[in-house]
Amino acid sequence: MTELVASGIPYRDTFWNIPMWARVFVYVGGTAAIAVFAWGSWQRVAVWLEGGPERRTDRIPERLGLVLTQVLGQARILSQAYPGIMHAIVFWGFLALFIGTVLATIDYDVTLPLLHVKLLKGNFYLLYELVLDMFGLFFVVGLGMACWRRFVKRPSRIEPAGQFAYALLILFVINATGFVMEACRLAVVKPAWAAWSPVGYVLGQAMLAVGLGEGALRGTHLSIWVFHAAIAFVFIALIPQSYFMHLVTTPLNIFFSKLGPRGALRKIENIEEAESLGVGKFEEFSWKRRLDFDACVECGRCQDVCPAHLSGSALNPKRVIVKLKRYMLDGDTRPLHGEVIQADELWACTTCMACVQECPAHIDIVDTIVDLRRFLALSEGALPSTAPLALQNIQRAGNPWGLPPTERLKWAEGLDVPVLEEGKRVEYLYWVGCSASYDRRNQSIARSVVKILKKAGVSFAVMAEERCHGEVARRLGEEYLYQTVTTENVENIKKYAFDKVITHCPHCFNTIKNEYPQFDGNFEVLHHSVVIADLVRSGRVKPTKATDQTVAFHDSCYLGRYNGIFEAPRETARSVPGLRLIEMPRNRERGLCCGGGGGQMWMETPAKKRVNLIRVEEALESKPDVVGVACPFCLAMVDLGRKVAGAEETLQVKDISELVAESLE
Ligand code: SF4
Ligand code: SF4
Numbered sequence: 001m002t003e004l005v006a007s008g009i010p011y012r013d014t015f016w017n018i019p020m021w022a023r024v025f026v027y028v029g030g031t032a033a034i035a036v037f038a039w040g041s042w043q044r045v046a047v048w049l050e051g052g053p054e055r056r057t058d059r060i061p062e063r064l065g066l067v068l069t070q071v072l073g074q075a076r077i078l079s080q081a082y083p084g085i086m087h088a089i090v091f092w093g094f095l096a097l098f099i100g101t102v103l104a105t106i107d108y109d110v111t112l113p114l115l116h117v118k119l120l121k122g123n124f125y126l127l128y129e130l131v132l133d134m135f136g137l138f139f140v141v142g143l144g145m146a147c148w149r150r151f152v153k154r155p156s157r158i159e160p161a162g163q164f165a166y167a168l169l170i171l172f173v174i175n176a177t178g179f180v181m182e183a184c185r186l187a188v189v190k191p192a193w194a195a196w197s198p199v200g201y202v203l204g205q206a207m208l209a210v211g212l213g214e215g216a217l218r219g220t221h222l223s224i225w226v227f228h229a230a231i232a233f234v235f236i237a238l239i240p241q242s243y244f245m246h247l248v249t250t251p252l253n254i255f256f257s258k259l260g261p262r263g264a265l266r267k268i269e270n271i272e273e274a275e276s277l278g279v280g281k282f283e284e285f286s287w288k289r290r291l292d293f294d295a296c297v298e299c300g301r302c303q304d305v306c307p308a309h310l311s312g313s314a315l316n317p318k319r320v321i322v323k324l325k326r327y328m329l330d331g332d333t334r335p336l337h338g339e340v341i342q343a344d345e346l347w348a349c350t351t352c353m354a355c356v357q358e359c360p361a362h363i364d365i366v367d368t369i370v371d372l373r374r375f376l377a378l379s380e381g382a383l384p385s386t387a388p389l390a391l392q393n394i395q396r397a398g399n400p401w402g403l404p405p406t407e408r409l410k411w412a413e414g415l416d417v418p419v420l421e422e423g424k425r426v427e428y429l430y431w432v433g434c435s436a437s438y439d440r441r442n443q444s445i446a447r448s449v450v451k452i453l454k455k456a457g458v459s460f461a462v463m464a465e466e467r468c469h470g471e472v473a474r475r476l477g478e479e480y481l482y483q484t485v486t487t488e489n490v491e492n493i494k495k496y497a498f499d500k501v502i503t504h505c506p507h508c509f510n511t512i513k514n515e516y517p518q519f520d521g522n523f524e525v526l527h528h529s530v531v532i533a534d535l536v537r538s539g540r541v542k543p544t545k546a547t548d549q550t551v552a553f554h555d556s557c558y559l560g561r562y563n564g565i566f567e568a569p570r571e572t573a574r575s576v577p578g579l580r581l582i583e584m585p586r587n588r589e590r591g592l593c594c595g596g597g598g599g600q601m602w603m604e605t606p607a608k609k610r611v612n613l614i615r616v617e618e619a620l621e622s623k624p625d626v627v628g629v630a631c632p633f634c635l636a637m638v639d640l641g642r643k644v645a646g647a648e649e650t651l652q653v654k655d656i657s658e659l660v661a662e663s664l665e
Pocket of ligand 1: 355
């Protein structure tokens, strides 16, 4: 050290102006704070571990990649401009200051005494000072943005609660006192490299300008240093009991995220003998679900995008997750169903996945809602409204309307549609689905798909034994029925020889592609938008008849958010000459649900304004001639919505296959 002083090389003088008693205080206090933090954290982990098992330790490199992009890169957080930038600079500022403190500790307490190596010296030290000063400044800016948003702008999705005021205040005080200490030191020592700490330097010059002498500067430095250390220790010790616990829970929850298809719900294994069917008591949640609840930062992003909440129904996903979090942390013992979570909240969910898409903590909100639904459906038999009838119809007749299975192929009359025969191979099994098989309006979708496939010379056939794929039963929590129909469907499909399954329904697509593998049904499944776009691209289908229509495309949740297919339906629509494709304000990942998913097609849930009407009003603002869809349920919901909105004469709704089929010679 003495050589460094003599040589004039810049270096960090860790305990400048600090007497021995204060040094002892910092080591004793720091150790105590870390011990309290470790104990508090363990208490939280113990609460999670009381939950049931769930395997989340596979695919470690992928999990680390998620932490890298979502925690360090703040990718999802930054998808919203103001709150994203605000959080990212607070986080990065905090991280830089934390790394800086750790580096200083290693430098003074490890490398210097053990290896006689001073890390923080020379150009590296100058860079260290500059980076820390700049990140400290960003940190203050971010905290200011947070205060402005939470206490002045006050968006309805967040509460200006005391815990947040305390959180912001403590961070500000730690950071500001750090700058004051630095300023005092630079003002007294006046090192040649002082300008490498620009904030401290300017502040120090200001202190000198107002006439503070060395004695006052040294006294201020020492008292602020002790205060800074004390408040930092309180901060560390209180992390497990405070809002700051999300510094631990969010990265952990992201690491243990659900990988694989987002749209695949958990299978209840050995359902005949299973002890618990869904979640009836809090103890039945797995450890991961408990970590989910604890990771909630109460940001309200889920609430903002939830169609059920927008429609004024009983459901607010943020409220559901926060209630479960408080229930867990308070050791509440009230009955979960009926007292804490109301059935109306659960049944209002459209399973659109918008909340999961937005949640910065990667919480599996839909899986939790379905687990709670499963208990109501399977253990209590408490399905709402007309849902029981739809499920009975699926069980009895293989479709939710209860129409005769013998009429399933009536839509194909006169079209010479090939039917699968054992021993005869085709390229595609065309899975038509219940809606286009029985619903008069939607039969036109199946006829359009057939017209396109025939025009392209594609080898395909439908399956005479086709029945409802059961997805609606699974989303309603009736896992038993789902497993029964799925097992039967998989057995039937396996009798035939084909290369791929094609379906125009995103619900059929999602369940056959992502959920049938749980039942040994591994098929390559393609949505019709992907196949048609490919046929047009390769020139096998040539839409030639021009149209003069403006089409606003509405994304299906089960195609887009569930399976990441956004471009193919747009490409398909754009292939029609003269068609002008426009976007509604909420589109792609942020498209608004039609209101028909999660069993909503088959029941009435109380709401102030129907989701499909909200969506149609949004479409009307864009002034299209047609709403383009790629899902028969979206078609039915938008069709109903336009009638309610009184736009039957001015607004049409068409599937992309209909748009292309109309354009074929
Ligand atoms: S899935 Fe959709 S409807 Fe259900 S809670 Fe999430 S955002 Fe709301
Ligand atoms: S569930 Fe996710 S999006 Fe909703 S409030 Fe909690 S952290 Fe925010």
